[in-house]
Amino acid sequence: MLADAYDCLLLDLDGVLFRGDEAIPAAPPTLAELRRAGAKLVFLTNNSSRTPEQVAAKLTGVGIVAEPAEVVTSALATAELLATRGGGRAFVVGQEGVRRALEEAGIDVVDGQPARTDLVVVGFDGSVTYDRLKRACLLVQRGAALVATNADASYPAADGLWPGAGALLSVITTTTGVEAEIVGKPFAPLYEAARRRGGGGRPLVIGDRLDTDIEGATRLGWDSMLVLTGVSTREQAETMGPRPTLVAEDISRLLGPPSG
Ligand SMILES: [Mg+2]
Numbered sequence: 001m002l003a004d005a006y007d008c009l010l011l012d013l014d015g016v017l018f019r020g021d022e023a024i025p026a027a028p029p030t031l032a033e034l035r036r037a038g039a040k041l042v043f044l045t046n047n048s049s050r051t052p053e054q055v056a057a058k059l060t061g062v063g064i065v066a067e068p069a070e071v072v073t074s075a076l077a078t079a080e081l082l083a084t085r086g087g088g089r090a091f092v093v094g095q096e097g098v099r100r101a102l103e104e105a106g107i108d109v110v111d112g113q114p115a116r117t118d119l120v121v122v123g124f125d126g127s128v129t130y131d132r133l134k135r136a137c138l139l140v141q142r143g144a145a146l147v148a149t150n151a152d153a154s155y156p157a158a159d160g161l162w163p164g165a166g167a168l169l170s171v172i173t174t175t176t177g178v179e180a181e182i183v184g185k186p187f188a189p190l191y192e193a194a195r196r197r198g199g200g201g202r203p204l205v206i207g208d209r210l211d212t213d214i215e216g217a218t219r220l221g222w223d224s225m226l227v228l229t230g231v232s233t234r235e236q237a238e239t240m241g242p243r244p245t246l247v248a249e250d251i252s253r254l255l256g257p258p259s260g
Pocket of ligand 1: 012014015207208209230
């Protein structure tokens with residue numbers, strides 16, 4: 001089957017495995033079959049506000065068996081990246097997922113009104129205040145490195161689009177004129193962290209968005225499969241860049257023949 005051609009499968013969540021609180025019908029049986037066949041699965045998400053335990057619980061809740069150790073969030077990838085550079089003191093705009101990931105990687109998360117920090121880390125934060133954004137701007141002006149878990153413009157909610165991590169980040173980049181380093185899709189660090197988690201080797205990226213999932217895989221020269229159960233359409237895949245290696249109606253294509 002197709003999945004056998006790869007050492008690990010890097011799976012986007014929303015639009016691939018579930019939509020809202022419901023599984024995409026093909027997902028639970030396909031993933032169960034892939035597990036029986038011994039495939040290495042990694043679940044990756046730009047959402048930094050949830051912990052791996054929360055992501056695994058959400059998947060389990062829609063009928064997909066998942067272990068926290070198989071989940072790589074943009075928050076975890078950010079923490080890994082910063083820890084390999086020696087960590088330091090970080091001021092955080094973000095929720096529990098980011099804060100916990102940083103602390104567990106040995107990075108000192110500083111609250112209150114610090115005069116200086118080594119890092120300002122930005123993720124989605126549904127209760128951010130002007131005061132907190134102002135502090136982040138001041139710290140960046142005083143030399144803190146600006147790192148964002150992701151740059152998603154919006155956060156899709158039931159009643160429409162809410163400002164995403166990228167929108168919050170833009171407050172800081174607009175104020176300071178400083179560009180951020182971005183960890184999540186379509187940038188490389190999240191994919192590389194996911195491939196490490198999957199044991200390395202040759203990955204296949206599976207996603208529903210050309211502009212993030214597929215774009216990121218293409219930049220790295222990795223194979224990708226666009227599934228049509230989410231945002232991007234077949235027409236877009238045929239007319240817009242980047243080109244996925246494969247376009248499939250849904251994730252069950254992984255169980256199908258190797259080529260085509
Ligand atoms: Mg998606």
